[in-house]
Amino acid sequence: MSGIYKIKSWLKSRLIANYSSTMVVVAIFVVIFMSISFTLLSPYIAKEQLSSKLDRMSKDLIDNYSSNVGEYHTFIKSVVDNISYDCGVNDREYIERKAYNNYYIRNIDIENNEDVSCSSFNGQHDYNLKPTFIKKLQENISLWNLYDNKNEQSILSLVWEGNKGRVSIDFEPIISKVIRNKYCDDCILSVVSTSKGNKNTLQPQNETKQFLSQQSLNIEIFNNSLILRHYVDPKLLSLISMDLKPLLCIIGGLIGLITFFLINIYFKHQLSLHSLILKGIQRKEFIPYYQPIVNVKNNKMYGCEVLVRWWFNKKELISPDNFIPYAENSGLIIYITDILLEKTLAELSSLNWIESLGIISINLVPEQLEDKQHMRKTVDLIIKSSISPKQIAFEITERMSFTDLDKAAIVIDYLKAQGINVKLDDAGTGYGSFSYIQHLKLQSLKIDKMFVDTIGTYDHKLSVLDSIIAFGNKSGMEMIAEGVETKEQSDYLLNNGVYLQQGYYFSEPLIFEQFREYFKREQENN
Template identity: 35%
Template sequence: MKRRLVQWGKTAIAAALMAGLPIMVSDYVLSRNGLAEGRVEAREMAERVLERAEAVIGEGLTLLAEARKRAVVDCGYDSRAAYGHLAFQASYVQQIGLIDEAGTLICGEPMGALAFPARLPAADPGDPSVMIGILKGNGDSQAVVTLRVDPRQRLVARFDRDVLDVAAGPSYFRDASRIEVFLEDGSVWLRTAGNWAPEKEPGAIVETATSHRYPIKVVASASAVAAEDTMAPLRAIVLVVATLSGIAVFAVNLWNNWRGQAGDAFTRAVENQEFVPYYQPVFDLFTGEIRGCEVLVRWRRENGTMVPPGQFLPYAEATGLIRDITRQLMAKTVEDCAAIYRRNPHLKLSINLTAMHFNDLEILDEIQDIYGDSGIAFDQLCFEVTEQHPLKDLNLSRAIIGRIQALGAAVALDDVGTGHGGLAYLQKLGVDIIKIDKMFIDHIGTDHSSQTIVDTLVELANQLGLGIIAEGVETQDQLEHLKRVGVATAQGYVFSPPVPAKAYLEMLEKGAPAARADTAAPTAAAPAPDRRDAA
């Protein structure tokens, strides 16, 4: 007993490490990635505001140059009319006028644009012909640009105070960022107001953009916390995947501690071909039609009793006998379904493969030998790769998947988000379809995190151009939510449990009357689906 407790303790430590290390590493990596994306966004915010500021100054100088060229450089009626006309046509300029050497506005049009008296610094003979400045009054800052017309006078263009009001940043920075625009002498043209300020958050993101045309600098500050929070959905997925991985390690090791007794009986069951396929239909959520099915395994003993897959699949996978079982199931699907599939080429047949099938090329020969002249075409087949156990060689696995696809069959990634592969499998394996696991579907409408994961997986699949199948749909609310987010195909007890071949074929022959999007959920008496329900 003591030895067994020690073994269980070691197993628990291994499971904790399996779950904890990926969480810590991924949290660090995701935080760094969120900050990097935040810096990019802050830099783009600064550049967008700088681009507007340069356009504003450029327009003012263009209009002043036009006024000087037309010799409208006094306060006569014609000049003032010209000032008003130029300002009226402008996008950013609020007023054009004339100032004297003391910096006093002599005249300006339109006069209604004056919110407070304009007085610029006195002119100096050594000043540049073009100058940019900031007027302050009534708590506001207003930028101006001047152009010398003679030693005593300058033309001046005043800009609208809201001219730099640009929606520059992403939504998650809307309440956690600040934009500041400075002139070369340190004068503040713009400083956005808000509850957040960079001095309140050590380590805030700060990015600067400096104009090469005018003496202007833009500083964009943003919350590092808000940037890191954008990684929350991925953190949730990692947490779920890592936790399930730890649980799986613990469960498999416990199973291996007492599997010896069942070994001989199980081997005899494989030799006697006591494993039979059950078929769970896959439905079109919008038309109610059967698209095909997933082939699941059941152990039917010689005495007729049925053994649920959760009681034998871990042992079958651990011993390698799953390969013999899968080969037997594929052969029996030909016996059961070849005739009706030959008449209905749109129907699909989905077979589960395990990580062991991707250790060599044997599975390719088995597929061609069993289905080559069977009546079930290769393009009616889909082979599901599960994340429950890691693939030893991703390059070899990708090559095998490529050869399966070359035959015309599709490949689906099963149990997405619950196993070892994560997003790396989507990136590297080149699958055609992802299947959303029942554990996420179960909590649609009751758990925000699970619903967010489902919506994220759907969006990711759409962006990658992959097909989507939802597993384990049991309620009308789940079904309606899946339809709203664009999932077109699903399987689960809301439609039909896994059934023997005869029942499945009858459903196909009758046009599948149960395959309706408004089918009621199963009653409390219906058996609960097994999460290990695969071959």
């Protein structure tokens, strides 16, 4: 047990004694790291924040526009059907009323084939002289772009050309040239275009070219094939990012503190568990429970599996799920197994076990089977007992992987030479079952409860169970099914050649006193 004292001494000197100072350093590191990390996210968050705001604005505007204008060809047809193309009183009153009642119409122009024209707008248009063609909507309907030189705005013009003349409807700009905000007046440029004409629908002045040279922040596509792009001055994103940094730094620090507290709780639990397991090893609080393995072909006991339980302070029984994973990962399971084997040999020797020819299965981790010196001591302990090595079987779990299969193969060969069988436990649930069987030349495997539970269900893992059984039968391997809880499961396994079974259907794990009574009844009946 000198190794245990070394571990305990190291634990006290390196972890427990320096725990507080170590945690202070960890806390400072975590808080600073999280604060800096969140601060570095400020450009991305600034971009997403502004993009989201523009998306909401655009959606509201587009919804409003769509409800008032609708489909272009339907909209202009309603105008064409209600005019006479003579620019008389009725025509002028109609287009003036139409433009006045619709917020999105800037003006309506009529021009007949006799060069007579009229407009709902009495002033002079301040557009560029050469409109830009966007697309043809129907045979006699087309969409054009005009440019308002005065206000530097892109204007969409819808044109109808027929036998009687021409009607054009100029719409108010869907989006203002620049959206103002608290940082600057000219930071965001919004451009309305079409999928095929996005380069021609805005005639940029020199002051807007800097925007268009940048990649658009976001794009909105809406009806009539129109596209809305938002161009943002990088300086604006930089300003928003700078504003966000203090807040993000505080949020990152708070999350860092929360993260540290969780880490602290976890490590305190692990350290306390480590210390408690060490004390348990010193006091030999780990005790064996025995679960019978039954040969259902003749209803006789084949043997038993030794399961560990922690009798904490001789008062409370702790489930393996609460300490085995940590014990395996920390290496303490080796010392626990030594205590378990010692107690098992002593208890079962008192039953005259050697005459029963029953097999005792004990779980090992791969690390134990890679240490030949340690296994020699284990074999010596078995030989000194009144139980034959041939009645001992070691089960290696798949939960942990081997680090050196060649070393393990040498140790397993040594154990086989002593008459000790080695079985693969939890077959199919972990690291390379079939590679272990092949490399380590194993002849026994245990089918995990996870697969047994699928019997009588439509779970896809039932096919995995069938594959494992088929492999075992074809290879002539000894198979034991664990976790058998119903007659249906037992019958299914027996019908498929798995006749060695254990589980609550036969017996729960028993303390030694209970197992002694079970063993006596078994001996009397057979």
